[in-house]
Amino acid sequence: MAMVTSTERVIDTTVGGGPRLRGGNGFPKNGGGRGGQGGESLRYSGDRYRIGVWLGLGSILMLFVALISSYIVRSASGNDWHPIAMPKVLWLSTALILISSVTMEVSRRSLKQQSDAGYTRWLMITVALGLAFLASQILAWRQLVRQGVYVASNPHSSFFYLFTAAHGLHLLGGILALGYLLLRTTRKRSTIEGELLRAGAAGAATIYWHFMDGLWVALFSLLFLWK
Amino acid sequence: MAEATHEEVHRHPAPTGFIRKYIFSIDHKVIGIQYILLALTAVLVGLVMSILMRLNLSWPGTHWPIMATLFPTGAPGGIMSPEFYLSLVTMHGTIMVFFVLTTAPQGGFGNYFLPIQIGAEDMAFPVLNMMSFWVTLVGFVVLLLAIFAEGNLTIGSWFSKLGESFAAGSGTVGPIGGWTGYPPLSALGKVAGPGQGAGVNLWIISIAIFCVGSLLGALNFITTLINMRTKGMTMMRMPLTCWAWFTTAILALLSFPVLLAGGILLLLDRIAGTSFFIPGGLYVSGSLVPLHTGGSPLLWQHLFWFFGHPEVYIAILPGMGATSHILSTFARKPIFGYRAMVFAIFAIGMLGFFVWGHHMFISGMSPYSAIAFSVLTLSIGVPSAIKTFNWLGTLWGAKIRFTTPMLFAIGFVSLFVAGGITGLVLGQTSLDFFFHDTYFVTAHFHLVMGVASIFGMFAATYFWFPKMFGRMMNESLGKVHFWVTFIGVYAIFVPFHAMGMVGMPRRYANFGEYEFLKSAHGLVLFVTVAALITAAVQIVFYFNFFWSMFKGKKASDNPWDATTLEWTTATPPPHDNFAGVVPEVYRGPYEFSVPGAAKDFIMQTEPEGPDISGGLGEASGNGNGHKH
Numbered sequence: 001m002a003m004v005t006s007t008e009r010v011i012d013t014t015v016g017g018g019p020r021l022r023g024g025n026g027f028p029k030n031g032g033g034r035g036g037q038g039g040e041s042l043r044y045s046g047d048r049y050r051i052g053v054w055l056g057l058g059s060i061l062m063l064f065v066a067l068i069s070s071y072i073v074r075s076a077s078g079n080d081w082h083p084i085a086m087p088k089v090l091w092l093s094t095a096l097i098l099i100s101s102v103t104m105e106v107s108r109r110s111l112k113q114q115s116d117a118g119y120t121r122w123l124m125i126t127v128a129l130g131l132a133f134l135a136s137q138i139l140a141w142r143q144l145v146r147q148g149v150y151v152a153s154n155p156h157s158s159f160f161y162l163f164t165a166a167h168g169l170h171l172l173g174g175i176l177a178l179g180y181l182l183l184r185t186t187r188k189r190s191t192i193e194g195e196l197l198r199a200g201a202a203g204a205a206t207i208y209w210h211f212m213d214g215l216w217v218a219l220f221s222l223l224f225l226w227k
Numbered sequence: 228m229a230e231a232t233h234e235e236v237h238r239h240p241a242p243t244g245f246i247r248k249y250i251f252s253i254d255h256k257v258i259g260i261q262y263i264l265l266a267l268t269a270v271l272v273g274l275v276m277s278i279l280m281r282l283n284l285s286w287p288g289t290h291w292p293i294m295a296t297l298f299p300t301g302a303p304g305g306i307m308s309p310e311f312y313l314s315l316v317t318m319h320g321t322i323m324v325f326f327v328l329t330t331a332p333q334g335g336f337g338n339y340f341l342p343i344q345i346g347a348e349d350m351a352f353p354v355l356n357m358m359s360f361w362v363t364l365v366g367f368v369v370l371l372l373a374i375f376a377e378g379n380l381t382i383g384s385w386f387s388k389l390g391e392s393f394a395a396g397s398g399t400v401g402p403i404g405g406w407t408g409y410p411p412l413s414a415l416g417k418v419a420g421p422g423q424g425a426g427v428n429l430w431i432i433s434i435a436i437f438c439v440g441s442l443l444g445a446l447n448f449i450t451t452l453i454n455m456r457t458k459g460m461t462m463m464r465m466p467l468t469c470w471a472w473f474t475t476a477i478l479a480l481l482s483f484p485v486l487l488a489g490g491i492l493l494l495l496d497r498i499a500g501t502s503f504f505i506p507g508g509l510y511v512s513g514s515l516v517p518l519h520t521g522g523s524p525l526l527w528q529h530l531f532w533f534f535g536h537p538e539v540y541i542a543i544l545p546g547m548g549a550t551s552h553i554l555s556t557f558a559r560k561p562i563f564g565y566r567a568m569v570f571a572i573f574a575i576g577m578l579g580f581f582v583w584g585h586h587m588f589i590s591g592m593s594p595y596s597a598i599a600f601s602v603l604t605l606s607i608g609v610p611s612a613i614k615t616f617n618w619l620g621t622l623w624g625a626k627i628r629f630t631t632p633m634l635f636a637i638g639f640v641s642l643f644v645a646g647g648i649t650g651l652v653l654g655q656t657s658l659d660f661f662f663h664d665t666y667f668v669t670a671h672f673h674l675v676m677g678v679a680s681i682f683g684m685f686a687a688t689y690f691w692f693p694k695m696f697g698r699m700m701n702e703s704l705g706k707v708h709f710w711v712t713f714i715g716v717y718a719i720f721v722p723f724h725a726m727g728m729v730g731m732p733r734r735y736a737n738f739g740e741y742e743f744l745k746s747a748h749g750l751v752l753f754v755t756v757a758a759l760i761t762a763a764v765q766i767v768f769y770f771n772f773f774w775s776m777f778k779g780k781k782a783s784d785n786p787w788d789a790t791t792l793e794w795t796t797a798t799p800p801p802h803d804n805f806a807g808v809v810p811e812v813y814r815g816p817y818e819f820s821v822p823g824a825a826k827d828f829i830m831q832t833e834p835e836g837p838d839i840s841g842g843l844g845e846a847s848g849n850g851n852g853h854k855h
Contacts, residue, residue, distance in 0.1 A: 048454045051444055077521060080502070151500070152501050157524075
């Protein structure tokens with residue numbers, strides 16, 4: 001009877017409470033192969049970066065949804081709502097970040113087509129455009145300060161400074177991530193797993209970058225086009 | 228065990244230095260224990276505060292010499308001032324909700340056991356995992372700073388130098404506005420009272436830091452669960468603990484950013500002069516608040532409770548998961564209705580996002596919104612009842628092994644019902660008008676979110692201790708701990724309902740002036756005695772915990788005859804959890820007393836033999852089918 005033999009195996013293997021594996025004191029002596037950066041295993045491929053970045057964007061989205069809801073509620077709650085005049089340099093910011101999205105996409109596709117040089121070059125251009133965007137945002141702040149419009153001047157200016165600062169910080173995080181990718185381009189990737197990890201990381205960074213682009217367009221429209 | 232089916236995997240080597248191994252470790256097990264130790268520390272602070280509150284309520288005006296020494300300003304002559312009492316209320320709530328009920332269940336046990344239970348060697352992002360703990364710890368240190376900045380004149384004077392909004396050294400132990408920190412008083416600075424200067428600033432900063440730490444953790448949990456389940460570990464073969472941690476992580480991921488947004492706005496109101504929450508024409512303590520116009524205090528309530536309601540599920544869902552897991556194990560029966568349990572836990576989590584308005588029934592909201600919030604709130608009773616009846620179904624006709632973890636799991640069910648049932652009372656607008664801000668509310672949330680969650684964690688501690696430390700906790704001490712705590716918490720919180728019904732308002736430092744509350748004073752004294760006894764018996768738990776770590780009976784790899792993956796590996800588990808072997812899963816998590824099997828449990832890794840796994844086959848759970 002097959003049934004009996006199989007249940008007998010259950011008895012055999014679970015004596016002492018289940019099949020036992022090696023390595024009792026918690027830290028096995030045999031090290032094994034080291035996989036990937038920061039002690040990551042190769043068993044799980046680059047998918048985790050993509051999943052992780054989408055989840056991270058989910059929470060960033062919730063942060064901005066909360067701030068935008070506050071903007072809408074606050075705009076209707078007092079009679080002190082006086083929209084500020086838009087600093088013209090914001091058109092430049094918007095153009096810069098839109099272009100940077102394109103260059104980021106070109107960079108990712110270069111990597112996909114195994115053009116390491118193209119990948120590196122377009123990544124650098126994207127970083128430069130990102131920094132230029134931040135500089136342009138700071139310029140907008142300076143324009144407003146010259147006009148005497150500060151954080152506490154009125155609720156609309158409060159939200160303007162808050163939105164640009166929060167978005168800028170998140171974009172700075174993206175620039176740091178791109179910088180990290182650039183540092184890693186100097187390292188030769190001989191294994192397929194290494195390539196997959198790099199493609200995964202680059203793909204995740206691209207998703208993040210596009211999101212920051214779209215987020216800026218949304219905030220910009222809300223601040224100056226939405227009535 | 229079919230070793231041949233396991234493939235060798237790449238592993239990261241175990242760290243060798245003390246600092247990388249135990250302090251800045253990227254091993255999820257070490258990080259889990261760090262979270263648990265953080266919670267064990269924080270809960271002591273919160274507990275001492277609750278005892279001080281009880282002493283003040285029962286014997287107002289008494290001289291406590293030690294208080295005079297510790298807090299010469301807040302308790303002049305050893306008599307606690309009302310503001311000092313309010314700051315105790317605030318900090319007790321904040322510490323317990325954030326640094327105990329959110330850290331231990333998710334960061335602690337979730338970190339330790341989620342990767343092992345799904346057969347992964349670590350979290351998806353180990354470095355991020357380490358950061359989430361250390362960020363959380365910094366948040367806790369900042370919150371402790373609030374205590375010292377306000378309570379200690381020397382430290383307070385350092386903060387006062389930072390500017391007007393950081394005025395400190397008021398003699399309290401933190402802000403006095405409660406853990407909900409409602410503006411406008413929380414947004415105004417020291418004009419709003421002692422503790423409202425640096426205390427509130429540090430309180431907001433601490434919570435903002437905590438939000439960031441929780442977000443990093445939540446992102447990691449979800450990615451790990453989606454991406455790193457081992458071969459054969461389908462979603463519907465996961466232990467219910469994993470489902471609970473997964474749902475909790477989703478709640479945290481979507482709700483903490485909203486609190487973070489609120490915190491940023493509140494801090495800007497305080498230090499940058501904005502008017503998000505401060506209306507114009509506001510008089511505080513007889514003087515007009517200048518320079519602010521048009522803000523909306525209600526906006527904060529919406530932001531806060533949009534986070535605040537999911538937060539209470541963040542506290543209790545892991546307890547539900549642990550309870551389901553432990554009940555099934557010691558009832559020696561499959562969990563009743565595995566699928567229904569999964570859907571119920573998910574439904575509770577998702578509904579939690581649409582009910583925040585029930586905290587604001589008296590805010591003047593439209594009665595139509597109130598009805599919508601009310602109906603949605605009451606509808607949470609459906610999945611909650613599904614869970615409760617499934618727990619009872621699991622226990623029905625079982626040969627129960629009454630171990631300490633099982634007692635605490637049964638205690639969880641009892642407390643969840645006792646505390647949850649009053650949710651149906653408070654969820655109705657008309658009744659809430661009367662009960663709002665009375666002890667009835669305090670009774671409700673302490674039973675269901677506070678004590679029930681803690682019982683879930685006690686159950687988890689006694690259950691998983693042998694796996695974590697290789698030794699059993701003492702059963703006799705555990706049973707003393709259980710019975711005194713179980714009777715104690717009911718003795719504390721059942722009278723709270725009665726106090727609420729006679730109209731006793733929460734957060735009052737002294738009821739002596741109110742004639743209509745004189746009759747309740749006997750109850751107040753009774754609760755204090757019960758609280759002192761219940762608090763004292765926790766010493767037994769702490770002793771048991773640390774004593775057993777070194778002197779407890781040596782544990783085998785599977786002391787409870789349980790079935791899930793953590794019991795297949797060594798004790799304590801090796802650095803990569805399965806010593807380089809990838810476990811393969813063939814069946815559901817709760818195969819107890821399977822007809823035809825020789826033993827009354829079948830491990831998830833057991834390839835042959837009858838399979839009755841919960842999620843496979845029929846469309847709905849029929850876990851009840853296997854009695855002796």
